[in-house]
Amino acid sequence: MNFSFTNIKSKILLVFAVSTLISFFFVGQQYFLSANFDKEFDFINSLSFQLTYYYAWACIFFVIVPVANKYRFERDQWKKNILIHLAFGLIFAFTHRITSWFIYVLIMVPEKLNLIFSAKVVNGVFDSFITYWFILGTYYGLDYYSQYREHKLKAIELETQLAHAQIRALKMQLHPHFLFNTMHAISTLMEEDIKTARRMIAKLSSLLRQTLDNIGVEEVPLNQEIEFLKSYLEIEQTRFQERLKISYKIDPQTLNASVPNLILQPLVENAIKHGISPYAQGGKVEIVSEKNNDRLVLKVSDDGKGSRNGNFKEGVGLKNTKERSTQHYGNDFSMEIKTDEGKGFTVTLTIPFIDFTEKKSSTENNE
Numbered sequence: 001m002n003f004s005f006t007n008i009k010s011k012i013l014l015v016f017a018v019s020t021l022i023s024f025f026f027v028g029q030q031y032f033l034s035a036n037f038d039k040e041f042d043f044i045n046s047l048s049f050q051l052t053y054y055y056a057w058a059c060i061f062f063v064i065v066p067v068a069n070k071y072r073f074e075r076d077q078w079k080k081n082i083l084i085h086l087a088f089g090l091i092f093a094f095t096h097r098i099t100s101w102f103i104y105v106l107i108m109v110p111e112k113l114n115l116i117f118s119a120k121v122v123n124g125v126f127d128s129f130i131t132y133w134f135i136l137g138t139y140y141g142l143d144y145y146s147q148y149r150e151h152k153l154k155a156i157e158l159e160t161q162l163a164h165a166q167i168r169a170l171k172m173q174l175h176p177h178f179l180f181n182t183m184h185a186i187s188t189l190m191e192e193d194i195k196t197a198r199r200m201i202a203k204l205s206s207l208l209r210q211t212l213d214n215i216g217v218e219e220v221p222l223n224q225e226i227e228f229l230k231s232y233l234e235i236e237q238t239r240f241q242e243r244l245k246i247s248y249k250i251d252p253q254t255l256n257a258s259v260p261n262l263i264l265q266p267l268v269e270n271a272i273k274h275g276i277s278p279y280a281q282g283g284k285v286e287i288v289s290e291k292n293n294d295r296l297v298l299k300v301s302d303d304g305k306g307s308r309n310g311n312f313k314e315g316v317g318l319k320n321t322k323e324r325s326t327q328h329y330g331n332d333f334s335m336e337i338k339t340d341e342g343k344g345f346t347v348t349l350t351i352p353f354i355d356f357t358e359k360k361s362s363t364e365n366n367e
Helices: 005-036 043-070 077-106 110-115 118-123 125-192 194-213 223-244 264-275 316-329 358-367
Strands: 219-221 245-252 259-261 283-292 293-300 334-339 345-352
Touching: 043 077, 043 125, 077 110, 077 125, 125 194, 125 219, 125 223, 194 223, 219 223, 219 358, 223 259, 223 264, 223 283, 259 316, 264 283, 264 293, 264 316, 264 345, 293 316, 316 334, 316 345
Parallel strands: 245 283
Antiparallel strands: 219 259, 283 293, 293 345, 334 345
């Protein structure tokens, strides 16, 4: 809890404001009762009594709070602490009754100061004792609710941090996997075509620079994702030459859509690995983006041999894409994999269509 001067001052003002409102409420109640029973009503006298009564409680409240915090009704100490609060309740009740009555009499009827310990005053201690327990219960209720909200916010914050950590871990899983494949291809070309191998090294250097620029970035506009993909595919086309053909069908409306960083690369790598690489004649990989109402549809397909009866085993790329999509969107996405013998594979990822510029602006405003 923050005990800064400003914080304490605002709490004092709040307690006395509440006490004032309660005082006026009971003054109003007395007025209507007097009017209904045709009794004389003394506004000044009534207001003075109520204000001294509840302002006295406002002052005592700041003594009750540390007592309440020290002697909570915890599981292993509640019996002892009930006895302690019974004792404090009597002390505070008596103190409140004498103090409030003394101030009221001193202001309104000083000639009756000798009645400060009268039976009427002492009998009123019971009302103050009940009020003490009401204040104690209200304070505990508000305090436990505040702790519940604080724990809930911390839990949400921890869940968010965990999700971000998992996303970063999944992205880091991609980088060595991609680098291993690329370096293996360069190693093979060094024995067959040194010039081509050098071009691949240069393009790999450019691609790694793009990757380093986006470290820590979780979402990018689709046009940036496509540009990265083109750089990656330039390396693959250098490796496969005429065996690899690439087709892009990108809806211009989708270019500024927000997508998870590097979400398409493992799908394309998967298509090349299973649809192009095993076959001497090579094949074609097609990347498609479409807007369907409030959804963004991304497709990566190859024209390889596919799988008989639709049976296949999900590799690193597909699992990674599904896990990252779950981290970003929860259940608000779908990933469909279609394959038929002789028709290759098509992976369709459908996610919420979110404008990247608007989302970035909203995030910056919230910060």
